[in-house]
Amino acid sequence: MLDTYLQILVSGLAMGAIYTLTAKGLFIAHLATHKLNFGQGDFLMVGAFLSMSLIIAGIPVLLAALLVLIALGLLGWGLERLVIRPLDRFGISGGSTYSWILTTAGVALILQNIAELVWGKSSHYSPPLFSEGRDNVIEIAGINMFVEEILVIGFAAVVVAFFYYMLFRTRWGRAVYTVAFNPEAAMLLGINVRRTVVLVFVLASLLAGISGILVGPLITIHPHIGLMFTIKALAVAAIGGFSNPLGILIGGVLFGVAEAFSNYYDSAFGDLYPLIFVLVFLVFRPSGLFSEAQADVR
Amino acid sequence: MSSTPLLQVDAIDASIGVINILHGVSLSVSSGELVTVIGANGAGKTTLLRVISNLLKPSVGLVQFDGAPTTAVEAHRLARRGLIHVPQGRQIVPTLSVLDNLIIGAERSEIVDSETLVENLEREYSRFPVLRERKDLAAGSLSGGEQQMLAVSRALMMRPKLLMLDEPSLGLAPQIVKTILNALRQLADEGLAVLLVEQVAMAALSVADNAHVLRNGEIALSGTASELRRDKALVESYLG
Numbered sequence: 074m075l076d077t078y079l080q081i082l083v084s085g086l087a088m089g090a091i092y093t094l095t096a097k098g099l100f101i102a103h104l105a106t107h108k109l110n111f112g113q114g115d116f117l118m119v120g121a122f123l124s125m126s127l128i129i130a131g132i133p134v135l136l137a138a139l140l141v142l143i144a145l146g147l148l149g150w151g152l153e154r155l156v157i158r159p160l161d162r163f164g165i166s167g168g169s170t171y172s173w174i175l176t177t178a179g180v181a182l183i184l185q186n187i188a189e190l191v192w193g194k195s196s197h198y199s200p201p202l203f204s205e206g207r208d209n210v211i212e213i214a215g216i217n218m219f220v221e222e223i224l225v226i227g228f229a230a231v232v233v234a235f236f237y238y239m240l241f242r243t244r245w246g247r248a249v250y251t252v253a254f255n256p257e258a259a260m261l262l263g264i265n266v267r268r269t270v271v272l273v274f275v276l277a278s279l280l281a282g283i284s285g286i287l288v289g290p291l292i293t294i295h296p297h298i299g300l301m302f303t304i305k306a307l308a309v310a311a312i313g314g315f316s317n318p319l320g321i322l323i324g325g326v327l328f329g330v331a332e333a334f335s336n337y338y339d340s341a342f343g344d345l346y347p348l349i350f351v352l353v354f355l356v357f358r359p360s361g362l363f364s365e366a367q368a369d370v371r
Numbered sequence: 372m373s374s375t376p377l378l379q380v381d382a383i384d385a386s387i388g389v390i391n392i393l394h395g396v397s398l399s400v401s402s403g404e405l406v407t408v409i410g411a412n413g414a415g416k417t418t419l420l421r422v423i424s425n426l427l428k429p430s431v432g433l434v435q436f437d438g439a440p441t442t443a444v445e446a447h448r449l450a451r452r453g454l455i456h457v458p459q460g461r462q463i464v465p466t467l468s469v470l471d472n473l474i475i476g477a478e479r480s481e482i483v484d485s486e487t488l489v490e491n492l493e494r495e496y497s498r499f500p501v502l503r504e505r506k507d508l509a510a511g512s513l514s515g516g517e518q519q520m521l522a523v524s525r526a527l528m529m530r531p532k533l534l535m536l537d538e539p540s541l542g543l544a545p546q547i548v549k550t551i552l553n554a555l556r557q558l559a560d561e562g563l564a565v566l567l568v569e570q571v572a573m574a575a576l577s578v579a580d581n582a583h584v585l586r587n588g589e590i591a592l593s594g595t596a597s598e599l600r601r602d603k604a605l606v607e608s609y610l611g
Contacts, residue, residue, distance in 0.1 A: 244478045247471055251464050258462035263450035263479030
């Protein structure tokens with residue numbers, strides 16, 4: 074029994090790592106621009122499909138990952154230039170304060186339809202990234218665990234650490250926090266606000282791409298998986314109060330583990346319970362795991 | 372004082388929406404000179420600084436900095452060229468530490484090697500010793516006066532040629548205002564061009580070389596600071 078629980082825990086941690094990465098993309102865009110990409114999950118879906126096709130075509134995993142990241146970086150750049158920035162010109166008077174919700178959701182729909190045209194409506198299985206087969210297991214402390222899951226957790230941890238380093242230890246990270254505080258004050262400090270914001274959307278898109286590459290071998294891929302990932306990433310980001318990277322990390326891991334156990338006990342409605350839990354949680358703590366006063370907890 | 376002004380503002384008009392804020396404003400600031408613009412609330416002081424740093428385009432007139440027009444240069448590029456504007460409310464980044472706020476300034480002026488950075492930090496810590504004591508605290512936890520000191524120091528980390536400050540005395544105790552204004556005077560004596568926008572007229576006039584009184588978007592009175600200080604009643608009549 075303990076073996077089963079530990080296996081479920083590892084599966085939950087692996088999915089939790091994916092949700093954390095996807096939610097980090099939402100967090101960084103929200104931090105810098107107070108906007109969200111409602112197509113974040115669909116960017117993940119594109120990343121998963123591209124990665125699958127390239128690996129199946131025989132391209133080595135590392136090169137395939139690099140190509141996927143280049144494509145996703147361009148997608149993030151295009152999103153900011155074509156879908157987010159033009160709205161700023163209209164300002165509040167144009168009634169566009171929340172127009173980005175519609176435009177980013179519109180991009181999500183376009184991506185879903187393109188994916189249907191290219192890969193069809195049916196589900197696909199992505200080859201494993203790190204081992205010979207999807208079901209490869211290794212024995213750790215007498216318990217069999219999936220190699221893919223263990224390595225997904227390890228890789229996601231490296232990406233999260235790198236993300237933290239970028240945000241809190243680099244010139245770019247300080248620029249993001251300055252732009253987040255006040256774009257005009259940032260300009261007066263010599264910060265190129267537009268370039269900083271473009272880079273934010275590129276990074277958010279890369280995080281979705283990495284999530285897509287990693288999640289491919291763990292699930293079945295189809296053109297409409299994006300919405301579910303967007304909803305779950307939003308739930309995870311809400312647990313973290315959107316402004317707190319540590320809260321998002323904890324939220325992502327908890328959500329993944331809770332989902333794995335709830336699916337074990339109820340395979341029909343397993344996805345539902347963690348979302349209900351988040352709803353109830355937000356009733357009691359609407360500003361997330363850490364209150365606004367501790368928004369800078371790292 | 373050099374003969375060619377570092378900043379030259381020629382007959383600018385500026386509007387926000389359909390409201391005309393500035394009408395034919397001209398002034399100049401040279402290196403080593405501290406010029407103050409005083410005026411009541413709503414006189415157009417902040418708008419004047421926003422036009423100079425190109426956050427707002429003038430509808431008529433020309434602003435030249437370091438011999439070149441500023442209109443086509445984006446605000447962040449002007450800042451990198453040494454036109455530094457400390458806006459009202461100080462605008463320090465509250466979630467970053469005092470040290471990170473200072474480093475933001477240094478980064479944009481391309482102070483990259485650690486030795487120069489440490490030198491510049493030491494210079495600012497000796498100017499305002501409280502910043503050294505608080506360097507690891509979140510800037511948002513500082514008092515208003517300390518935040519203003521941080522804003523001035525951060526601006527100086529950017530190696531300014533011209534330092535413009537929008538009402539640094541706002542909400543501060545007179546003793547702290549004095550410390551900050553004295554620091555500005557010292558900077559001008561060391562060769563920096565300073566443009567100080569203030570509502571507290573006499574305090575500003577006590578440290579300035581030249582002064583302008585702005586009233587309803589127009590320069591109503593200009594002269595040396597000592598002339599204007601002598602005519603306190605006239606100055607105050609313009610300030611309403």
